[in-house]
Amino acid sequence: MTGALLAVALAALGAQPPSTTGQEVLQAARAHWAAPRDAAAAAKLARARDGAGVVAPEATRLESAAALLSQPEWTWASMGALWAAAGFLAAALWSRKKQLYGVAGAAAALGLVAGAADAALARRLDREVVVAQAGAPLRVSPFTTAQSDATLAPGEEVASLERLGGWLEVRDGQGRTGWIDSAAVEPLVPPHP
Amino acid sequence: MTPMMTFLTTAILGAAMTASGAVATPQLEPDRIAVDQAAVLRVPAGSGAPSADGLELSRTGQSSEMSVVNGRVSQQSFTLYQVTAQRPGSYSIQVGDTALTLEVAPAGAQSQSQSRSATGARPAAQDGPLGLLHVALPHRKLYVGEAVPVTFKAAFRPGAEVTLNGQPMLRGQAFVVGQLPEQPQQGDELIAGEPYHFARWSTSLSVASAGKTSAVATLPVVVRYQQAVEPAQDPFGSLLGTDQDPFTSSPSAMMRSMMQRMRGFGGGFFGAAQERELTLRSPALAVQVVALPKEGRPADFSGAVGHFDVSASIVESTATQYEPLRLRVAISGQGNFDRVTTAGLAGDGDWRSYPSTATFAALQGSAGLVGTKTFEQAIAPQKSGVLQVPALRFSYFDPDRGAYVTKTTEPISLQIAPAAVQTAAQQPQAAAQQPDSAPTAGVASRDLVPPYRHGWFWLLQLFPLTLVLLALWRRGAAGRATAPRALRKERDQQLQLRRAQMKRALAEGDEGAYFEAARRALQARLSERFHIAPEQVSAAEVEGRLGSEGREAARLLGAAERARFAGRAPHAGSLAEWDAIIECELELKGARP
Numbered sequence: 001m002t003g004a005l006l007a008v009a010l011a012a013l014g015a016q017p018p019s020t021t022g023q024e025v026l027q028a029a030r031a032h033w034a035a036p037r038d039a040a041a042a043a044k045l046a047r048a049r050d051g052a053g054v055v056a057p058e059a060t061r062l063e064s065a066a067a068l069l070s071q072p073e074w075t076w077a078s079m080g081a082l083w084a085a086a087g088f089l090a091a092a093l094w095s096r097k098k099q100l101y102g103v104a105g106a107a108a109a110l111g112l113v114a115g116a117a118d119a120a121l122a123r124r125l126d127r128e129v130v131v132a133q134a135g136a137p138l139r140v141s142p143f144t145t146a147q148s149d150a151t152l153a154p155g156e157e158v159a160s161l162e163r164l165g166g167w168l169e170v171r172d173g174q175g176r177t178g179w180i181d182s183a184a185v186e187p188l189v190p191p192h193p
Numbered sequence: 194m195t196p197m198m199t200f201l202t203t204a205i206l207g208a209a210m211t212a213s214g215a216v217a218t219p220q221l222e223p224d225r226i227a228v229d230q231a232a233v234l235r236v237p238a239g240s241g242a243p244s245a246d247g248l249e250l251s252r253t254g255q256s257s258e259m260s261v262v263n264g265r266v267s268q269q270s271f272t273l274y275q276v277t278a279q280r281p282g283s284y285s286i287q288v289g290d291t292a293l294t295l296e297v298a299p300a301g302a303q304s305q306s307q308s309r310s311a312t313g314a315r316p317a318a319q320d321g322p323l324g325l326l327h328v329a330l331p332h333r334k335l336y337v338g339e340a341v342p343v344t345f346k347a348a349f350r351p352g353a354e355v356t357l358n359g360q361p362m363l364r365g366q367a368f369v370v371g372q373l374p375e376q377p378q379q380g381d382e383l384i385a386g387e388p389y390h391f392a393r394w395s396t397s398l399s400v401a402s403a404g405k406t407s408a409v410a411t412l413p414v415v416v417r418y419q420q421a422v423e424p425a426q427d428p429f430g431s432l433l434g435t436d437q438d439p440f441t442s443s444p445s446a447m448m449r450s451m452m453q454r455m456r457g458f459g460g461g462f463f464g465a466a467q468e469r470e471l472t473l474r475s476p477a478l479a480v481q482v483v484a485l486p487k488e489g490r491p492a493d494f495s496g497a498v499g500h501f502d503v504s505a506s507i508v509e510s511t512a513t514q515y516e517p518l519r520l521r522v523a524i525s526g527q528g529n530f531d532r533v534t535t536a537g538l539a540g541d542g543d544w545r546s547y548p549s550t551a552t553f554a555a556l557q558g559s560a561g562l563v564g565t566k567t568f569e570q571a572i573a574p575q576k577s578g579v580l581q582v583p584a585l586r587f588s589y590f591d592p593d594r595g596a597y598v599t600k601t602t603e604p605i606s607l608q609i610a611p612a613a614v615q616t617a618a619q620q621p622q623a624a625a626q627q628p629d630s631a632p633t634a635g636v637a638s639r640d641l642v643p644p645y646r647h648g649w650f651w652l653l654q655l656f657p658l659t660l661v662l663l664a665l666w667r668r669g670a671a672g673r674a675t676a677p678r679a680l681r682k683e684r685d686q687q688l689q690l691r692r693a694q695m696k697r698a699l700a701e702g703d704e705g706a707y708f709e710a711a712r713r714a715l716q717a718r719l720s721e722r723f724h725i726a727p728e729q730v731s732a733a734e735v736e737g738r739l740g741s742e743g744r745e746a747a748r749l750l751g752a753a754e755r756a757r758f759a760g761r762a763p764h765a766g767s768l769a770e771w772d773a774i775i776e777c778e779l780e781l782k783g784a785r786p
Contacts, residue, residue, distance in 0.1 A: 034641045071643050079644075079654075086657030093664035122643060141547065141571050142517045164545075164573055165516035165612075189641050 022132040022154030024048045026186050029157065033125060033188065036067050052155030057173050063124050066117040071125060074118035081111030124159075129170065129185040131156045136185070138178035142167035150176055157188070219243070219288040221276070221295060228281060228300040234274040236288050243274060245286040248295065251275045324349045326361065326473040328410045333480045335400055336592050339498040340529035340562055343370065343398035347412050347473060348382070348391040358413040358470065361394055365408020365478070371397035371560055396560045399529060403484035410475035417468040489597050491588035493536065499528015499562075503535075503587040505602035508569075514577045514612035522549075522602065524587055525565035530555075535587050537570040543580050547571040577611040687717045688779070695775070699768055705756055707768055711775045712753035715746060718779050746778050 028048040032041045049056060059067070066074065088104035091097070137148035142164050150172075152158065158170040161177065168185060171177045220235040234250065236243055243250055252274055278284060278297040286293040329344040345361035360373045377392035400406065485498070501524050508519035524533050530553055540546040549570035556563040574580050582605040591598045644650045691714035698707035716730040723730065723738060732750040735743040749771070 030641055071641065075643050075645055075650075079650075083657045086661050090657075090660040090664035093661070093668045096668075118643070125641070141550075143519065143571065165513070167517070189643075 022052065022130055022134075022156075022186075025052050025054065025155035025157070026130040026132060026188070029128075029130060029188055030190075034070055036070055049155065052153065054153055054156045055173060057128070057157045057159070059124065060120075062117075062120045066121040069117070071118060071121045074114055074121060078111050078114035078118050081107050081114055085111055125189050126187075127159045127161075128157055128188040129160050129168065130188060131158065131180075131184060132186045133184040136180055138170070138172070138176065138180055140178060142169075142179040144181075146179070149178065152180065152184075158185070160185075160187075219286075219291050219293060221286065221293045224294065225296040225298065226276075226278070227298045228278060230277075232276040232295060234276050234286065234288075234293070235271040236274065238270040238272065240289045240291075243286055243288045245276075245284055245295075247278060247280070247282065248284050248286065249277045249279070250286075251277075324355065324414065324416075324471075324473050326410055326412050326475040328361075328363070328408075328475050328478045330398065330478065330480065335480055335482050336498055336590065337401065337403050337482055337484050338399055338496050338529055338532060338590075339592050340371075340397045340399045340531075342560055342562055343396060345373075345394045345410055345412070345475075346391055347377075347393075347414075348389050350389050354417040356415040356417070357392065358415050361410050361412045363398070363408045363410050363478075366406055367401040367482075368406075368408050369399045369401055395558070397529075397562050400480065400482045403482045405479070405481050407477045407479040409477050412473040413470065414473060415468055415470050485590055486595075486597075491586075491597055491599050493586050493599075494588040494590070494597060495534045496532035497528055497530075497534075497587075497589035498532070498592055499526055499589060500591060500593075501526035501528060501533065501587065501589050501600070503585070503600045503602055505582070505585055505605060507582065507605055507607065511610070512574060512607050513610045514574055516612075517547075517571045517573045518607075520549075520570045520572050520582060522568040522570070522585060522587075523565055524568075527559075527563045528589065530561065530564060530566050533566050533587075533589075535568055535585060537568060538572050538582060538585065543574065543576055544582070545573045545575055547573075574607070574609045577609045579606060580609050581606050681721070684717055684721055688714055691717065692779075695772065699772055702768070704768060707771075708753040708756040711771070712750060712757070714779060715750060715753075715775065719746065745774060749775060749778060 025045075025048045028041070028045040032038070032045040035041050069077065085104045085107035088100050088107055092100035092104060131152045131154050134154045136152045136154075138150045138152055139146040139148045152170075152172060156172060158172045158180075160168045160170050162169040163182065164179075166182050167179045168182045169177060169179050170185070219237065219240060222233050222235075224232070226232050234243060252272065276286070276295060278295070281297050281299045284295045284297060286295060325346075325348040327346045327348075329346065331341055335341060343363075347357075347361070349355045357377075363370050373394045373396050377394045379390065379392050381388055381390055383389075503522065503524045505520065505522045508521060512518055520538055522535050522537065524535065534551070535549075537549045538544060538546045547570060549568045551566055551568050553561075553566045554564050555561045572582070584601040584604050586599055586601050588597055588599040590596070691710045694710035695707055695714065698704075698710060713727070716727040719730045719735060720727040723734070725734075730750070732747040732754065735747045735750060739746070752771075
């Protein structure tokens, strides 16, 4: 939303978004998702998308709500609530005070809600890849000789569905699915060494 | 749009004919219409758009015409326009450098060609059938779904300019005719010593249902002929069914009749041109269609009928775990290739398979009946080491043997190399090569990695888990510690209750109630000592366990049992003595472990 508003503001001011590459969209997207409440990061991502001529991928309501916090923040929130629930449960067992069971249950419920948001966000971010190479062909099957019906623009954020060797099956914002060379894309969330 | 082809036969004795259809000039037909009528303007490709003042030109489509004049073949594409006028008059249509004139009469008048036809002008040169149509099959017994070559052959006598107004059609139930070639094969033949020109189409034919059936082929043509000076017999009478049917006779007989009539017209052949639309009909084609037998039909039979061979191969020379390979299954032979299909390799623990795609390469001139159909399927090995692509089956029906045939491919053994560590090794390397255009990108990347991807995160979870386990253990231990105490407390409460009952019965002089309460009190006390259930404590049990020490207790229990079961309770006057004994016993037995 912020990105779209910024793009409209830039257009109203007659400012031309800078030309960017897939790498710039990737870095801007990583910065945005690491700090989702940072307006500057959101604006930077919007500029990068405009420069690459791509649009933001659509998100479900749950994913949009989960984007209030970054994924590590959701993880810590969930872990903290579950730790509190464990503490209250231990206290209830130790002291035989029944009211502490209720407090432990409430803390556990909060932890599960935060965990669900964490999982929803992780599901999206873990699947998202950004096209880093120009003119990456979207092929009907995982072969270099397979027919190509479309070409993905650099900076396009697509969802990976399946990995097969050096190929990724992806779905773009228009709902088209196909296979792309995994060397042509970068994962939004970098792999942990 | 059905392509229209002009088919011009050569004149006998070398008479030169004007091949008007072969000249690539704009044509307007007719050149005289009424206000409520339309003319057709044919503009050759590349001549530019037509223009005319006072006329309305509507583009209606395109046509392609092929002309053969003395063996020379030419082809020309035309753009078709419908020409109409609002008022009568004489109009000029300009097409490139050519100017055409259209005369428009008031509404209700007849056009030029119509008026000429109405005068009863007849063609001069013909009084017999102008053309023949014949359908040839290799045999007249077919199986359902079997595809066989079929040939449509149209023959025209020399001297007539014939325009094919479409392609042959086979009219009959359940006949399926393959796609006809746009350009028929042409040539000259002698029939009964007379030359004639023919056009031949070859394609495939199959029948969809069993039983005896027949069909008739038709071919629409437009014949342009020279108008005779003297009216003659309508040469198209036989073709139109008003005379004898020209196709019920043998082709040679018809051609002889046709030639004789042709010779009878002499110089009238080169009179005014006239044309007429006709439909050639072939003799009825009768075939017997046999259903495929149900006995012995393989489960994988897909309807292929013919003679086939099948082979399989892997395109790639090297294979790596999880890397896709291309499995090619080639089915070659002769038959109905549209029904030739194979399920390919089914996925299992060794292989992951994907839907296959098929390509068909037909032998040129075989009408799609002979060739090779190749299925290419992506398969990915799920394990390393030696894996085998199993034999694949293909079943078809052999019409010569009248039986089903199943052929299998040879199994293919492959050495699969282990998969390289791809995601963990390659992607960080690729990331390291990326230009870091954003100053915060590195920090952002680190911050994006969720904590649960680190080992320490899971180690931390041991803390709350330990806490809960510790609390659970303590609660369990406390419970175990409090269990005997609770039991003792319960027994003391029972003893107090029984003593109260004894005192109440003593006060009321109720011997039965007193001894019953006394028995239960003593059983409760001794059961604690003996570590058995209270109801198991009896007089015999006490004597056996305590000997002389328990004599008084045994006597008391015996008296209580007699009072309970025999109703012989001690006299009430002695209850006070009994009470002293019982109290003493209760204290004694309770004091000793």
